[in-house]
Amino acid sequence: MTLTAPRAAGTRRRPAQGRSRARETFLLLLPALVPVLVLSVGPLVYGILLAFTDARSGRNTETSFVGLANFGDLLADGDFWESFRIGMVWAVSVTVLQFLASLGLALLLNQDLRLRGFARVLALVPWAMPPVVIGLMWRLVYHPDAGILNAVLGTDVDWLNDFSVALPAVIVVGVWMGMPQTTVVLLAGLQNVPKELHEAAGVDGAGVWRRFRSVTLPQLRPVIVAITSLDFVWNINQFSLVYVLTQGGPGGRTRLPMLFAYEEAFRYGFFGYAATLGVAITIVVLAVLGLYLWRQMREVD
Amino acid sequence: MGGRTVRTALKYLALLGYVVFLAFPLAWLLSTALKTPQEMASLDPTWIPRDPTLANFADAFGEQDLVGSATRSLAVALASAVITVLVALPAAYALARYRGALNKVAIGWVLVSQVFPVILIIIPLFMVLRGLDLVNTLPGLALVHVTFTLPFALWMLQGYVRAVPRELEEAAAVDGAGRLRALAAVVAPLLVPGVVATLLFAFISSWNEFLFALVVLKDPEVATLPLTLVKFTGPEGVVRLGPLAAASLLATIPSLAFFAVIQRRLRSGLMAGAVKG
Numbered sequence: 001m002t003l004t005a006p007r008a009a010g011t012r013r014r015p016a017q018g019r020s021r022a023r024e025t026f027l028l029l030l031p032a033l034v035p036v037l038v039l040s041v042g043p044l045v046y047g048i049l050l051a052f053t054d055a056r057s058g059r060n061t062e063t064s065f066v067g068l069a070n071f072g073d074l075l076a077d078g079d080f081w082e083s084f085r086i087g088m089v090w091a092v093s094v095t096v097l098q099f100l101a102s103l104g105l106a107l108l109l110n111q112d113l114r115l116r117g118f119a120r121v122l123a124l125v126p127w128a129m130p131p132v133v134i135g136l137m138w139r140l141v142y143h144p145d146a147g148i149l150n151a152v153l154g155t156d157v158d159w160l161n162d163f164s165v166a167l168p169a170v171i172v173v174g175v176w177m178g179m180p181q182t183t184v185v186l187l188a189g190l191q192n193v194p195k196e197l198h199e200a201a202g203v204d205g206a207g208v209w210r211r212f213r214s215v216t217l218p219q220l221r222p223v224i225v226a227i228t229s230l231d232f233v234w235n236i237n238q239f240s241l242v243y244v245l246t247q248g249g250p251g252g253r254t255r256l257p258m259l260f261a262y263e264e265a266f267r268y269g270f271f272g273y274a275a276t277l278g279v280a281i282t283i284v285v286l287a288v289l290g291l292y293l294w295r296q297m298r299e300v301d
Numbered sequence: 302m303g304g305r306t307v308r309t310a311l312k313y314l315a316l317l318g319y320v321v322f323l324a325f326p327l328a329w330l331l332s333t334a335l336k337t338p339q340e341m342a343s344l345d346p347t348w349i350p351r352d353p354t355l356a357n358f359a360d361a362f363g364e365q366d367l368v369g370s371a372t373r374s375l376a377v378a379l380a381s382a383v384i385t386v387l388v389a390l391p392a393a394y395a396l397a398r399y400r401g402a403l404n405k406v407a408i409g410w411v412l413v414s415q416v417f418p419v420i421l422i423i424i425p426l427f428m429v430l431r432g433l434d435l436v437n438t439l440p441g442l443a444l445v446h447v448t449f450t451l452p453f454a455l456w457m458l459q460g461y462v463r464a465v466p467r468e469l470e471e472a473a474a475v476d477g478a479g480r481l482r483a484l485a486a487v488v489a490p491l492l493v494p495g496v497v498a499t500l501l502f503a504f505i506s507s508w509n510e511f512l513f514a515l516v517v518l519k520d521p522e523v524a525t526l527p528l529t530l531v532k533f534t535g536p537e538g539v540v541r542l543g544p545l546a547a548a549s550l551l552a553t554i555p556s557l558a559f560f561a562v563i564q565r566r567l568r569s570g571l572m573a574g575a576v577k578g
Contacts, residue, residue, distance in 0.1 A: 032391035033407075036455065039388065039448040040414065043429070047421035055424075059431070101319075108316045119316055122323050128560035130509035132527040133549045137330045140546060146539050148329045151346040176326065230415070237418045240511040244531055261420040266516055271424050278421035285416055 050275035057269030070276035080277065082252065083260040086167065087281075090256055091236040094174035099228050101175060102182035109183070110190045127180035135244025138173045161250045170245055170254050177241060178234070182227050189223030190216070225296045229289055236285055257281050334358070334546035341539050357547035366521075367548050370529035374508055377439050377525060381446035382503035385454045386496060388447065393458035394488075398467070407455070414452040422448065423516050430517060442517045442525070446507040453506075454499050461495025462488075498563070505556045526552050 051070060055063045074080050109120055126134065141149050142159035150156060159169040193216055201211045239258040242248070248255035248263070255263075257277065265274035328348070333341075335353045361367050396407050426445050427436070435441030465488055473483035511527045518524055521532070530552060533545045 032395045035388045036392050036451060039444075040451045041410070043422045043425045043448060044414070044417060046425035046428075047417075050424060051421075055428075104315065105319050108312060108319070111312065113312060113316060115313075115316060115320070119320055119323075122320060124560060125323070125327065125557075128557045129553050130511075130527060130556060132509070132511050132530055133553050136530060136545065136549050137326050140333050140542060141326050141329050143539075143542070145344045146333075146341055146346055146542060148325070148332075148346050148348070176322070179323070233416055239419070240527075243515075244511070258418055258420060261418070262512070262516075265420065265424055266427075271428070274420055275424055278418045278424075281418050282416060282421070289416075 047275050048279060050272050051279040052276075053272045055271040055275070057265070057271055063272075066272070070273050071280070073273065074276055074280055079252070080260065083255050083257050084284075086253070086255060087236055087257040089167065090171060090174065090238070090242075090254075091232055093171050094178065094235045095228055095231045097171070097175045098178045098182050098231055099224070102179050102186055103224075105179070105183050106186035106190055109187055123183050124180050126177050127184075131177070131240040132244050134173065134177050135241050138176075139245060142169060160246050163250055163253055166246055166250055166253050170242055173241065173245060174235065174238065178231060182231060185223060185227045186220070189220045193219040221296070221300070225293065229292065232288065232292075233285055236281065330546050330549065333542055334550055336543050338540045338543060341542055344539070357543040358551070360544040361548040361551060364544065364548070366524075366529050366533075367526070370524050370526045371552070373439055373523065374526040377443045377446065378504045378507040380440070380443040381450065381507045382500045384443065384447045385450045385503040386458070386500055389451060389454045389458050389499070390492075390496070393455050394462050394484075396455070397459040397462035407459075411452040411456040419449070419512060423513060426513075427516055437518060437520045437523055439523060442514055443507075445513045445517055446503075446510060449510070449513060450503045450506045454503055457499050457502065458495060461492055461498075464495075465491045501559050501562075505559050508555050 052065060052067060053063050054066045054070075055061075105119075105123060109116055109123070129137075139160065141147050144150060144156070144158040144161075147159075149159065157165060160166055197215050197219070198211055201215050206214065236256075237258055238256055239262065242254055242256055243259060243262075246254045248259040258281075261274045261277040261281075264270045264277065332348055332350055334357050335355070336350045337352050337354050337356070340351055392407075396404050423445070426448065430436050430441045430445070433441070435444065469487050469491075470483050473487045474480060509527065511531075514525045514528050518528060521529075524532075530545070530548060533541065533548065
């Protein structure tokens with residue numbers, strides 16, 4: 001995947017035609033890409049720039065450039081660190097649990113079991129539901145009086161309002177919601193593992209566990225790395241689901257970074273500060289992903 | 302032999318565990334939707350409604366708020382889907398046909414745009430909308446939804462364009478048709494399924510979207526369906542849970558239908574290709 005190779009080859013082949021073609025291309029491309037730039041790239045660049053200003057929500061407030069002052073404030077903000085910690089606990093546990101649960105399900109769905117078709121369709125349903133509906137549905141499940149969970153377990157817990165239970169309860173919903181994508185991707189990966197490899201290992205006397213460890217897992221590795229990375233990014237940036245479930249409560253125990261940023265921006269009006277938080281989370285995500293991908297690549301070598 | 306039977310039994314047990322975990326919240330939503338207000342108020346939750354009723358669905362349709370906000374959601378979703386495709390299609394065509402560094406930059410952009418938290422996009426968009434006096438308006442929300450859906454729609458569409466053989470287009474051009482004629486007569490019909498899929502995707506993204514709506518639409522008069530649902534129960538509490546469950550089920554129908562249509566492709570190549578991409 002070199003960036004320059006195809007272009008170099010193209011221009012060398014038919015120079016004159018290539019050049020006029022390239023110009024035509026450019027002219028065709030330009031009007032097509034301008035709206036994309038304006039609508040999609042523009043706001044993001046603007047958002048990143050806001051992180052270095054003291055922008056407020058008021059209509060007539062003056063905005064000035066403050067350099068890295070917001071980042072300094074952020075690092076000194078205890079509420080931010082608490083939210084950041086909760087965000088990491090949430091994102092890492094949801095991603096890991098999602099992966100383990102989905103791998104198990106994908107392995108089962110890849111076998112010749114009855115009920116398989118039903119389970120496959122069922123496994124897709126959470127994907128087809130609006131996040132808000134998923135949140136509302138689980139609020140019904142967790143409802144302290146009218147919910148089914150207390151009725152089945154014979155407990156009397158206010159799952160989403162209890163200081164110690166709220167975060168785990170929300171994590172369970174996160175796993176439930178994210179399982180379909182991960183399962184589908186892992187299942188597709190499993191189906192691409194050549195059968196011959198399994199059979200060869202079987203002939204060599206390898207048991208089920210050995211075959212899984214030494215054949216399936218290495219073959220699946222690129223898919224696993226890709227989907228867990230994506231899951232982590234999606235999870236750390238989660239907002240709607242948790243907002244519907246708890247609004248960040250009780251007492252901020254489930255206030256993920258994006259809920260914190262939302263409050264800073266749209267409840268208290270600190271646009272610049274909230275943008276700084278967004279940039280900080282982006283930096284953390286890129287660092288975590290970079291480290292993770294780098295380690296995975298090194299292990300493959 | 303015995304070991305094998307035990308193993309199969311364990312597999313079925315595990316599969317059953319998954320089915321229960323995945324299905325029980327759905328079953329509870331359905332059960333709640335079929336219960337009478339009296340049963341909800343009795344605070345004695347049971348799986349099977351004692352006196353099953355469809356009244357909650359009728360109630361949901363009778364609620365001004367719900368019907369009004371569903372209509373508004375529909376309008377926003379339709380508008381943003383159409384605009385997204387109109388904006389993305391020329392760009393997708395250009396990117397798919399003229400490969401080079403720019404193409405890689407664009408694909409890279411689609412991936413990178415996944416990493417940035419939406420808060421970085423929603424604040425500047427909110428400021429722009431305020432400048433244009435579009436806060437609290439449906440066109441404002443539709444515009445935001447377009448920017449939010451655009452990268453992925455672009456990526457989807459350029460894949461579909463790429464699947465149309467270039468030779469077809471060139472052959473038509475050789476036959477004397479101008480480039481635009483060739484596009485309209487040869488490429489456009491082949492792109493219809495891809496365009497429809499992208500329209501549906503954009504429609505569902507907008508229909509389901511919550512955070513942007515929460516920020517842009519402060520006024521309950523203009524709230525979309527997800528906003529109305531979240532605020533639905535209010536102080537009356539438990540008694541309203543039945544209609545809420547019914548309305549939630551109804552709100553799921555569009556995306557459920559969409560997934561029923563594309564689920565075959567989801568199970569096979571599409572997502573695997575997306576990740577390998």
